[in-house]
Amino acid sequence: MRRVWLHSIPALLLTLLVIAPFAIAVVRLLSASEVGLIEAFARLDTRYQTKDALAFSLQLAAVSTIVTVLAGLPLAWWLGRYSWPQHRLIRALLTTPFVVPSMVATIGFISLLGPQSWLAQTAGIDVWYSLTAIVIAHTWYNVALVVRLVEPAIARLDPSLEEAARLLPSGDTAYKRAVRLWWPVIRPNLAAAATLTFVFSFTSFALVRHLGGPGLYTIERAIAERPFAGISGVDAGAVDSEIVLALGLLQLLVLVFALWLLTEFQRRGRMWLPLATEKLTRKRLPRSVHRPLIMGFALAGAMAPLWFIIAGSFSVQGEASLEAWRIAISGERSEWSLIPALTNTVRFAVLTMLIAVPLAWLSAWSVSTLETQGRWPRLYARLLDVLVMLPLALSAVMVGYGVLFGLSHLSTTLMMVWWLPLLAHLVIALPFAMRVLLPAMRSLDKSYLEVARTLGASPMKTLFRVHVPLLRGPLIVAGILAFAISLGEFGATWLLWNTPDWTTLPVLVDRAFWRPYQPLARPVGHVAATMLLLVTVALFIIAERFRVAGQEGEF
Amino acid sequence: MSISFDGVVILDGLDLTVADGEVVALLGPSGCGKTTLLRIIAGLETGHSGQVLIDGNDVTAVPPERRGVGLVFQNLALFPHLNVAGNISFGLGCKDEEKVAAMLQMVGLAGFEQRRIETLSGGEAQRVALARALIAEPAIILLDEPLASLDADLKLTLADDVRGILKKSGTTTIHVTHDLAIADRISDRVVELGPVRSDESDE
Numbered sequence: 001m002r003r004v005w006l007h008s009i010p011a012l013l014l015t016l017l018v019i020a021p022f023a024i025a026v027v028r029l030l031s032a033s034e035v036g037l038i039e040a041f042a043r044l045d046t047r048y049q050t051k052d053a054l055a056f057s058l059q060l061a062a063v064s065t066i067v068t069v070l071a072g073l074p075l076a077w078w079l080g081r082y083s084w085p086q087h088r089l090i091r092a093l094l095t096t097p098f099v100v101p102s103m104v105a106t107i108g109f110i111s112l113l114g115p116q117s118w119l120a121q122t123a124g125i126d127v128w129y130s131l132t133a134i135v136i137a138h139t140w141y142n143v144a145l146v147v148r149l150v151e152p153a154i155a156r157l158d159p160s161l162e163e164a165a166r167l168l169p170s171g172d173t174a175y176k177r178a179v180r181l182w183w184p185v186i187r188p189n190l191a192a193a194a195t196l197t198f199v200f201s202f203t204s205f206a207l208v209r210h211l212g213g214p215g216l217y218t219i220e221r222a223i224a225e226r227p228f229a230g231i232s233g234v235d236a237g238a239v240d241s242e243i244v245l246a247l248g249l250l251q252l253l254v255l256v257f258a259l260w261l262l263t264e265f266q267r268r269g270r271m272w273l274p275l276a277t278e279k280l281t282r283k284r285l286p287r288s289v290h291r292p293l294i295m296g297f298a299l300a301g302a303m304a305p306l307w308f309i310i311a312g313s314f315s316v317q318g319e320a321s322l323e324a325w326r327i328a329i330s331g332e333r334s335e336w337s338l339i340p341a342l343t344n345t346v347r348f349a350v351l352t353m354l355i356a357v358p359l360a361w362l363s364a365w366s367v368s369t370l371e372t373q374g375r376w377p378r379l380y381a382r383l384l385d386v387l388v389m390l391p392l393a394l395s396a397v398m399v400g401y402g403v404l405f406g407l408s409h410l411s412t413t414l415m416m417v418w419w420l421p422l423l424a425h426l427v428i429a430l431p432f433a434m435r436v437l438l439p440a441m442r443s444l445d446k447s448y449l450e451v452a453r454t455l456g457a458s459p460m461k462t463l464f465r466v467h468v469p470l471l472r473g474p475l476i477v478a479g480i481l482a483f484a485i486s487l488g489e490f491g492a493t494w495l496l497w498n499t500p501d502w503t504t505l506p507v508l509v510d511r512a513f514w515r516p517y518q519p520l521a522r523p524v525g526h527v528a529a530t531m532l533l534l535v536t537v538a539l540f541i542i543a544e545r546f547r548v549a550g551q552e553g554e555f
Numbered sequence: 556m557s558i559s560f561d562g563v564v565i566l567d568g569l570d571l572t573v574a575d576g577e578v579v580a581l582l583g584p585s586g587c588g589k590t591t592l593l594r595i596i597a598g599l600e601t602g603h604s605g606q607v608l609i610d611g612n613d614v615t616a617v618p619p620e621r622r623g624v625g626l627v628f629q630n631l632a633l634f635p636h637l638n639v640a641g642n643i644s645f646g647l648g649c650k651d652e653e654k655v656a657a658m659l660q661m662v663g664l665a666g667f668e669q670r671r672i673e674t675l676s677g678g679e680a681q682r683v684a685l686a687r688a689l690i691a692e693p694a695i696i697l698l699d700e701p702l703a704s705l706d707a708d709l710k711l712t713l714a715d716d717v718r719g720i721l722k723k724s725g726t727t728t729i730h731v732t733h734d735l736a737i738a739d740r741i742s743d744r745v746v747e748l749g750p751v752r753s754d755e756s757d758e
Contacts, residue, residue: 447632450599453619454626455646456691465645469636 007370007380010363014387017427021406022394026245028405033241040242041250050243053222054250057202060131060218064138064201065194071139072146073190075298078291079147080154083282090295091147092544094302098144099540101488102206103506104529108305109137110210110513111312129213137207140305142197143298149193153186159281191265199258203251203395205491206506210513219251224397224495248398255393309533312526317519324523336524338508342531345487345504352425352486353479359426360433360478363388368441388434391427396491399424404496418501424492429482436481440474473546480543484536505532569605571729571746573695578721578728580738583748589731590629593697596729597626609694625688625696625726629703631680633672639683640668646691654690662686662720677705678713685717689724696721698730702737714740 033040045051075094084090097105111117113133119125127133165171165181205220212221223244285291316323331337367385370377391399403424408414448470452462468475490506497507505528512525569592573579583589594600596607598619606615614622625646633642643655652668659665662682667675675683681702688696701717702710718741721728732738738745 445630445632447628447630448634450594450597450619451626451628451632452634452645453599454597454622454624455687456620457645458620466634470634472636 006362007366010359010366011380011384011387013359014363014384014390014430017423018387018390018394018402021402022398023406025402025405029241029245033245035242037245040246043242044246050217050222050247053217053219053247056216057218057220057251058254060134060138060204060208061198061202063131064135064142065198067135067139068142068146068197069190069194071298072143072193073150073186075143075295076147076150077154078295080151081283082285082291084285084295087282090299091151092541093299095144095148096306096537096540097141097302098148099484099536100141100306101484101490101506101532101536102204103490103509104309104488104532104536105137105141105305106206106210107312107509107513107525107529108309109133109140109207111308112305113211129211129215131216133211134204134207134216137211137305138197138201138204140301142193142200144302145196145200146190146193149189150186153189154182155281157185157281188265188268192262195258195262195265199255199262199392202254202258203397205395205397206510209510219247220395220397220491223247223251223401224491244401248401251395251398252393255395259389259393306533309526309529313523313530316523321523324520324527327520328524328527333520336520338505338524338528338531340500341503341505341508341528344501345506345532348422348425348489348504349483349486351419351422352429353483355422356426356429356433356482357437357475357479360388360430360437360482361475363430363434364437364441367438385438389431392431394427396424396428396489397495399427400492400495402427403492416499418499420498421493421496421502421504424496425486425489428489428492429485432485433478433482436474436478437471440471444470476546477543480539484539487536488532505529569748573727573729575727576725577744578718578730578742580742580745581729581731581748582733582735582738582745583731584733587748589733589748590699593626593699593729593731596695597624597697598622599626623691623694625691625693627684627688627696627698627701629700631684633675633680633684633687635672637672638668639664639670639672639675642672642683643687643690645687658686658690661689661723663716678709681705681713682716682720685720689720689726693726695727695729698728700732701730701741703732703734710734710737711740717741 030037035043044054078084079087079091079094100108113119113127113136115121115126115128120128127136162177162181165177170180171177202218203220204218205224208216208218208221209225212218217225313324314320314322327333327336328338331339363384367381367388370381370384372378394402403420407420407423414420444467448466449462452466453459457465488506489504490510493502493504494507494510496502509525509528509532512521512528515521571579571581581589581592591600595603598607598614598617606613608614609622609624634645637645639659640650640652640655643658644650647654655668656665659667662685664679664682664686667679667683672680672683685698685701698717702713705713714737721741728742730738730741735745
């Protein structure tokens with residue numbers, strides 16, 4: 001048990017970053033609210049925005065999940081089962097939505113479904129400010145998730161399994177094979193995708209804020225928009241403490257339950273299946289009209305919002321124009337200059353990556369080393385694993401509240417330091433980086449590290465000459481993921497926003513769309529969203545190159 | 556020396572002394588603790604009772620990188636991100652091209668410097684692993700089931716080569732195997748490890 005101190009660093013840091021702020025925030029909210037916790041729950045009924053928030057969140061998440069699964073499953077099946085022309089491209093296009101930052105996607109759907117859209121004006125389809133609009137956006141997002149998680153399970157199954165099933169009486173019809181072979185193969189991944197869809201839809205903020213209009217509030221939106229104007233400052237009393245507290249705890253409960261379900265699905269689903277390379281398993285696409293037609297429709301649907309985001313940046317008041325780009329980049333009107341926001345965004349993203357990846361590495365190393373040792377180390381490893389994953393159960397806005405009330409309490413000067421939002425970005429990015437590094441570290445043959453030691457390499461040399469180079473791929477993927485998450489982070493940054501140093505591109509986009517009467521506001525918002533979109537998609541393409549085969553099922 | 560693992564005694568009361576430059580084989584069935592013994596000598600395993608002495612010095616508390624013990628793993632563990640020269644020179648402080656070339660010459664792989672690890676045959680990989688362990692001039696070299704992954708006919712030829720290389724370098728060697736033919740071929744002395752009291756070990 002040498003290097004005990006090294007193993008305790010991640011737990012210590014995480015306690016400081018996650019547990020302590022959250023605990024302090026709860027205590028402060030409790031003491032600031034005029035009523036007790038029970039009373040706070042009872043009062044939820046009396047406010048306009050909050051009385052239906054739980055019911056609406058559940059309804060929205062359930063409908064989104066059902067529609068997503070129904071839309072995503074056939075696409076995943078056709079993509080996994082048949083060999084399509086331009087197969088890789090189709091898959092990349094279908095899964096792109098998942099990496100698009102939420103505020104960027106929101107812009108796309110405003111252009112696609114909003115009152116000024118072609119759909120509303122010409123086709124007369126008006127879904128604006130309705131559940132339908134939000135469900136469409138959630139489906140667009142999460143079909144990507146279903147395809148990403150389920151398609152590999154279908155494409156990789158050794159074909160001899162299906163051939164064997166065909167020869168047996170229990171598998172001699174397509175229906176029997178679907179029930180007895182394919183459903184068990186798909187089920188664990190589909191369940192995981194459905195649970196994640198539920199979680200993401202349940203905590204949806206940017207989309208609900210803009211597509212939900214004045215009447216539709218998820219819990220996330222209800223607690224985020226409590227401190228009116230977003231700048232009520234440090235004083236917890238200025239926020240409706242009891243509402244934030246009660247709704248926050250309700251949301252936490254639902255999320256913890258959903259994530260528990262997710263780990264259960266993944267644990268039970270971890271069965272051993274003979275795998276084959278994809279090329280072997282894919283069949284020739286049968287001649288039919290409906291498959292290419294539906295696939296084409298899905299591709300168009302996946303790309304449409306993205307197209308509208310970019311197109312909108314080249315149009316001012318209905319006229320084709322480069323004015324928005326010029327204003328955004330030249331900085332001649334400081335209120336619409338994107339350069340400071342871009343600098344802030346990139347600064348946060350780089351720092352998030354530089355801090356989250358080593359911390360995730362250290363945590364993953366601790367967990368993977370200690371979980372194979374005696375009873376106490378094993379227990380510590382499990383605790384640490386849970387600790388790192390905990391932020392997944394906290395929504396972005398809740399992380400924001402943790403930082404706001406938990407950390408700013410320590411000193412009021414903290415409320416102005418430029419790096420405060422960085423803490424929120426770190427907490428949110430860390431679990432994702434960890435989820436990439438931990439499986440890679442677990443599957444790395446330990447003898448590489450041991451042989452380096454016997455060859456005289458110090459622990460440091462072993463780390464930098466052997467361990468890091470061998471895990472280069474997962475490290476790059478983890479880094480890109482942390483960078484991209486920080487880049488697109490909206491909820492926590494928006495909630496914390498206090499000084500211009502904290503204005504990131506997503507926050508700026510949100511603000512631009514909140515001011516519809518300024519002719520340049522929306523076009524500049526489109527420019528910012530286009531920048532974010534292009535960078536994120538470029539990162540996604542790079543990350544795909546470094547993804548180790550067989551790890552597609554991870555994030 | 557005694558080794559126990561999860562409360563099960565694997566090796567008990569073992570006292571092994573190896574002379575300078577001697578090649579010793581430890582022969583025993585799988586699960587009898589051979590690999591664990593090598594890992595203890597190399598310093599990769601702690602929590603055992605007893606002592607490890609090298610040249611009369613107690614190294615039980617010395618970390619593996621300062622023991623001067625070379626270990627060739629059963630799977631060889633050649634670094635896939637380095638080429639042959641990179642692997643062999645890993646144990647040297649610096650890139651000493653002449654020394655690497657001389658070592659490759661000795662193991663019969665002259666000119667292999669730039670080859671990538673995944674292009675090596677089983678026998679070549681075995682020699683590279685041996686060269687990598689020998690180049691740092693360890694006091695003892697430990698071989699865990701050498702040649703285990705090779706074809707039967709190649710095994711015996713390579714066993715002679717391995718013995719030749721070890722003798723040429725004059726390095727004290729302990730290797731473990733469950734294959735008597737290999738043990739005989741490589742080593743000066745064969746020590747048989749009996750199964751531990753059968754009432755305690757099911758394996």
